[in-house]
Amino acid sequence: MIKKQLFSPGPTPVPERVLLAMAGPVMHHRDPGYEVLFQEVREGLKYVFQTKQEVLVLASSGTGAMEAAVCNTLSRGDEALVVRGGKFGERWGEICEAYGVNVTPLDVTWGQAVDPGLIKKALDAKPAIKAVLVQASETSTGVMHPIKEIADIVKNRAGTILIVDAISALGVSDLPMDQWGLDVVVSGSQKALMLPPGLAFIALSAKAWGFAEKANLPKFYFNLKEELAVAQKNQSQFTPAISLIVGLREALKMLKEEGLENVFKRHALLARATREAAKALGLELLAPTAPSDALTAIKAPEGVDGKKLKKNFEDQFGLIIAGGQSQLKGKIIRIAHIGYFQSLDIIQAVSTLELVLKGLGYPVKLGAGVKVAEEILSAA
Ligand SMILES: *Cc1c(COP(=O)(O)O)cnc(C)c1O
Numbered sequence: 419m420i421k422k423q424l425f426s427p428g429p430t431p432v433p434e435r436v437l438l439a440m441a442g443p444v445m446h447h448r449d450p451g452y453e454v455l456f457q458e459v460r461e462g463l464k465y466v467f468q469t470k471q472e473v474l475v476l477a478s479s480g481t482g483a484m485e486a487a488v489c490n491t492l493s494r495g496d497e498a499l500v501v502r503g504g505k506f507g508e509r510w511g512e513i514c515e516a517y518g519v520n521v522t523p524l525d526v527t528w529g530q531a532v533d534p535g536l537i538k539k540a541l542d543a544k545p546a547i548k549a550v551l552v553q554a555s556e557t558s559t560g561v562m563h564p565i566k567e568i569a570d571i572v573k574n575r576a577g578t579i580l581i582v583d584a585i586s587a588l589g590v591s592d593l594p595m596d597q598w599g600l601d602v603v604v605s606g607s608q609k610a611l612m613l614p615p616g617l618a619f620i621a622l623s624a625k626a627w628g629f630a631e632k633a634n635l636p637k638f639y640f641n642l643k644e645e646l647a648v649a650q651k652n653q654s655q656f657t658p659a660i661s662l663i664v665g666l667r668e669a670l671k672m673l674k675e676e677g678l679e680n681v682f683k684r685h686a687l688l689a690r691a692t693r694e695a696a697k698a699l700g701l702e703l704l705a706p707t708a709p710s711d712a713l714t715a716i717k718a719p720e721g722v723d724g725k726k727l728k729k730n731f732e733d734q735f736g737l738i739i740a741g742g743q744s745q746l747k748g749k750i751i752r753i754a755h756i757g758y759f760q761s762l763d764i765i766q767a768v769s770t771l772e773l774v775l776k777g778l779g780y781p782v783k784l785g786a787g788v789k790v791a792e793e794i795l796s797a798a
Contacts, residue, residue: 490622555587
């Protein structure tokens with residue numbers, strides 16, 4: 419027997435409460451009960467996004483909201499500054515290019531955070547840049563970009579908005595949209611929101627809605643102005659992913675019960691325990707200086723194949739982790755601690771790491787990582 423468990427940075431484990439909530443019969447979205455449900459969900463999303471703006475709910479994976487961010491705020495031929503420090507940064511560039519938006523790439527070594535000074539420099543050099551697109555947490559490398567510092571640079575430029583892919587950061591780390599002046603914030607259901615894949619979320623600042631007035635890129639399914647108008651009546655333009663919205667209400671309740679502050683603290687603690695345990699085993703982190711609290715990217719040690727590491731996690735112990743993508747293929751493993759995770763999950767992941775490394779002939783002192791993780795978790 420092997421018990422499969424998700425330790426991947428999306429999809430992530432779904433709490434029993436949420437699964438049970440979704441198991442009921444599908445209600446009709448024109449039923450008055452749906453309006454009550456959606457009203458509650460809208461309030462909960464504002465709490466998690468830390469905004470007074472409407473958070474729009476789309477039936478798509480997270481990338482749908484990324485696409486919506488671009489085609490609703492920009493126009494053909496506009497200039498965009500794209501922070502490319504991983505696979506998801508590259509995706510911003512690909513979406514812009516698909517829509518005829520001119521990309522000025524700001525390439526960052528994978529595993530490092532962008533230097534905000536370089537963003538300021540790029541904006542000063544090319545004042546025509548209409549949008550800065552960045553990840554909060556770059557899931558392919560496990561890096562957290564300095565969003566507050568970037569927002570401080572962008573927010574006083576009337577002609578530029580900051581578009582943040584917070585798909586693996588929202589509900590993990592503090593990212594107060596209104597307080598920091600983030601213009602577009604995007605997220606998805608299958609990360610810290612503890613749901614199956616299928617929902618994407620997007621919120622726009624007043625400044626970004628101003629951009630939306632002038633944006634001329636084509637759009638139909640993801641027309642956010644039209645979505646806003648109906649969302650405020652607790653409706654949606656098209657058939658919503660009703661069962662997922664029912665689950666979302668439950669997941670949002672859980673976040674509210676724990677309190678955002680505690681949610682952030684929990685993620686920070688689990689992340690620190692994972693990082694320190696890996697180091698105690700003599701392993702190197704891919705992002706030692708600016709790690710995301712959503713996941714830990716660990717370099718496969720010399721002579722150990724990262725693909726084999728990931729495979730053995732799953733085949734021998736049932737833990738589904740992630741490997742490296744593109745240039746990091748076979749070079750790293752990524753262990754997630756985003757969403758429905760608690761301290762003992764980390765012990766399990768670290769213990770598995772020790773066992774798998776030992777199985778591959780890497781000299782590991784069994785329990786050395788677990789010990790460090792337990793020390794950190796018990797001191798909290
Ligand atoms: C998961 C993820 C995405 C992609 O989301 P999909 O739901 O697969 O479309 C985009 N950006 C980041 C940072 C992510 O973690």
